[in-house]
Amino acid sequence: MSTRTRRLLTPVTAAAAALLLWAVAVPLAGADLTVDQGGTEQTVGPAMTAFAALAIGYAAWGLLALLERFTARGTRTWTIIAAAFLAVSLLGPLGAVNTAATLVLLGMHLLVGAVVITGLARR
Template structure:
């Protein structure tokens, strides 16, 4: 499998991981995934999860491709940036309406980030 195909599958797998967590938590376990967006409640559903995961995945891939053109240490630099972005992203779920929703949303962030970090730079 070539690098482009592997990276595309990694981005898709990252989105799928988040959607699997959503499916287990929201429809099956009944967790209400609502967050406060500037005073307005927002329910996090499968379309939002898929779009966000795919957007982040393709942006991560693009940054890695750019770094590969600019430096010999692209994988290391990208991994550090990706880990920092993942850590920062974990503050978003803190606005969840319930503790259960916060934990599920954090799990989605970690699952998506973990798949991308492990899969995009793999040789």
């Protein structure tokens, strides 16, 4: 598989992995994925899960392409930036309304981050 094809499919794979975790946690296990967003509660559903994974995956690919084109160590620089973004993103699930939601959302962030970082950075 070419690098371009693999990179094109990486965000789709990340979204599929996040949706699989969502499907196991919400419909099967009965977790309530609700997050407090500044006084407003928001439920994390499948559409939001897929959209977020796809958006971050394709944005990450765009940044990687720019860094590879304009810097000598683009992939290495991108990997460091991606790991930092993943670490910061782990603060988001801490606003969940219950422990189960926090754990599931942390798992989703880690899963999507792992798929995107390993899928895009690999040569």
